[in-house]
Amino acid sequence: MNEVVVVAAVIVAPGGRVLAAQRAEPPALAGGWEFPGGKVEPGEDETAALVRECREELGVEIAVGARVGDDWPLSAGYVMRVWLCTLVSGTPQAREHLAVRWLGPGEYYDVEWLGADLPVMKTVEGLLPPD
Numbered sequence: 001m002n003e004v005v006v007v008a009a010v011i012v013a014p015g016g017r018v019l020a021a022q023r024a025e026p027p028a029l030a031g032g033w034e035f036p037g038g039k040v041e042p043g044e045d046e047t048a049a050l051v052r053e054c055r056e057e058l059g060v061e062i063a064v065g066a067r068v069g070d071d072w073p074l075s076a077g078y079v080m081r082v083w084l085c086t087l088v089s090g091t092p093q094a095r096e097h098l099a100v101r102w103l104g105p106g107e108y109y110d111v112e113w114l115g116a117d118l119p120v121m122k123t124v125e126g127l128l129p130p131d
């Protein structure tokens with residue numbers, strides 16, 4: 001099956017903070033919040049794509065950790081794969097998003113997550129230390 005793989009990074013910082021990014025486009029998704037990432041290019045390693053996307057979109061270097069769940073459904077023909085990540089260097093900037101925001105424990109649902117990302121956030125919450 002030739003599905004498009006979208007990779008996404010749940011960047012976790014000390015204190016259980018999680019980075020959320022607000023999409024700028026397309027119009028149907030603009031304003032919604034997601035985990036940074038993007039499409040894997042042909043022949044590209046998935047975690048290499050994740051590192052590349054975070055560099056391009058946020059201006060940061062990340063280390064990729066454990067996978068979160070299995071394949072997360074997006075629209076037809078697309079699937080999302082998600083990893084826990086940590087920051088190695090840099091401060092996340094909204095280079096391609098409308099905004100980026102750290103969400104601490106108790107704030108994880110303060111943004112309007114895209115439909116595909118809400119269940120990811122719920123799973124991640126169960127993996128992080130409680131408030």
Ligand SMILES: Nc1nc2c([nH]c(=O)n2[C@H]2C[C@H](O)[C@@H](COP(=O)(O)OP(=O)(O)OP(=O)(O)O)O2)c(=O)[nH]1
Nearest residue numbers: 006007008029034035036037038039074114116117
């Ligand atoms: N990156 C990302 N995309 C998501 C998430 N949730 C979700 O539904 N999507 C959708 C939005 C897009 O239709 C698709 C990813 O496309 P993208 O625009 O981020 O990919 P890209 O950076 O490679 O973009 P492009 O240059 O090819 O337009 O997956 C998410 O958490 N992260």
